[in-house]
Amino acid sequence: MVIMNQEIKQLYAKIESLEKENKALAESIGDDAPSKNIFARSKDGILIFDDNDKIIDVNPSFCEIINLDRTELIGRHLADIVPVNKQFKLDKQRELLKMKDSVRGILPIHSGKKIVEFDFTTSTLNKSGYYMSVLRDVTDKRLLEKKVKKNEELYTDLFIEALDGIIFWRGSGKIIDANESACRIFECTHDELLQKRLDDFVYEKNERYKRIVKNLFDKGGIRDELFFLMPNGQIKSLEFTVKLNSVEGYHMTIFRNVSERHRMEKELRESELKFRRIFEGALEGILLWNDQFQIVDINQSGQRMLQMSKDELIGVSLHSILNDCNITNDELNQQINSIKNDGQSDGSLSITLKSGRKKYFEFSNKHNVFSNLSMTTFKDITEKLEMEEQLRKSDTLNVIGELAAGIAHEIRNPMTALKGFIQLLEDSIEEDHSMYFNVITTELSRIDSIINEFLILAKPQAVKFVQKDIAQIMKETVELLSAQAVLHNVQFRIYYEKELPLVFCEPNQMKKVFINIIKNAIEVMPKGGYITVSLQACGDNKVKVSIRDEGSGIPGHKIKKLGEPFYTTKERGTGLGLMVTYKIIEEHKGTIEVESKLGKGTVFHIYLPYIKKAGEQ
The missing domain is CATH 1.10.287 (Helix Hairpins)
Structure with a gap:
């Protein structure tokens, strides 16, 4: 780089001047006994010592340089004023003086709390048997050398070996210097670049380009991005930073090729758009979750199936959702270990939704699908x-x-x-x-x-469906069974919602359903207890009838078989009562759900549709 080369040359010239002065002084002293005039007036330090490195005499300049009095130095040894880690140089000097008349080198000497570096020349004094060292303070020179070396390294790191392209140019846009990266970016040799102007490469000198130039000269610096046309016809998108008057009146521009980055960003956006369309358009529910099993995204189908919004689910742990699914800890740990060890797991589970409806889902987990995210796909198999x-x-x-x-x-x-x-x-x-x-x-x-x-x-029964108050049918049933309940020390708790809609049903058959379930509830509580009956309107235009007992409960694997012919949990039962009950509810377009906990009792939920009145929403 031209500008930095000029500064380095100036530093080298100063160092060379100092070396010439030092050489002339050494030659003026000669081999005879030290001239008192030269000894006293010399700007360089002069030190005379014997074979044991004992100081015999020093001149005023040396005393002044190291800030010590002459009397403090005479009689001391050189090792007393040379740092310990550099005293090997004294031994080396002693060896060389035995082989030749003079030795030259660099020697550091203590000067109070600091170290002064001397460029020394030591010669043998023929007649006296002493040695004389002429020492020139080169501390500044050494600092200059270090600075030059540092500048050279900086120049190499920042300009020559920089990964970004760097170009220096004049106010007219004429390129005066460029590094190798700039040559690669602009598909030119160094000599070819020096024949160009920067705006020769601008693809379109449109209004945007003119605004960038104006802002540059208004502010003195700018960072932006433009399309540039290479000599081989290739168009590149280059990000650049410009600084006016960066070095000695020259301007500097740093270029970075971002064409590949833009291409990858475009592909990423297109890929993300495709993924988002597939993700949101999928008929199956899709969950994305991270390594901490936290949900990070869910598609619309998943939200619809779970009857929960994205805001309610994002950040929620899969553990909490699975814990609500009535699965055991062993099953939960087995699922998690399958995901971690095998990378995937499959299965099915049931979830009770906000509406109280129980849904069954099939699911498949795949671990670390992309970006450290794992995916769960699931579908509603309740109707199936x-x-x-x-x-x-x-x-x-x-x-x-x-x-x-x-x-x-x-x-x-x-x-x-x-x-x-x-x-x-x-x-x-x-x-x-x-x-x-x-x-x-x-x-x-x-x-x-x-x-x-x-x-x-x-055979089909001749039944006549009418609109009837389901609460009235339940009241009549409870009154009918009250005597039997008293014999078994069983009491009723009744909760009827006011103004329940009328249900289109066959009253006698509905009474038979309630009798079957309540009689079973009485029989499973031989020691007495409470039967809780509640009626309420719920979503989907249905009336919900719940009959809860406090018996011993029914194991999960047996609940699925309730309603099957001849299947019963009672010793003398035939199972026909519940089978008839299920058939009657089915004929009324209703459903039965059973919940049970061992040791706590069982509850039958009966859902019966009702017809809206005119004007109801």
């Missing part, structure tokens, strides 16, 4: 499971219906005969055998009840 369950139950009911239709008639004929003969024998039964008669009568009634339930499944 419900359809499979309905299909399975429908197939079962069809089989039972056909079976019931075939055997009900065959059973009813002998049952009629048995009942008739029992009634004929009733008056002739002795008192001792009355207990057997009662058992036979009770069991015949139980068989008749089972046959009736079979017939409900075997």
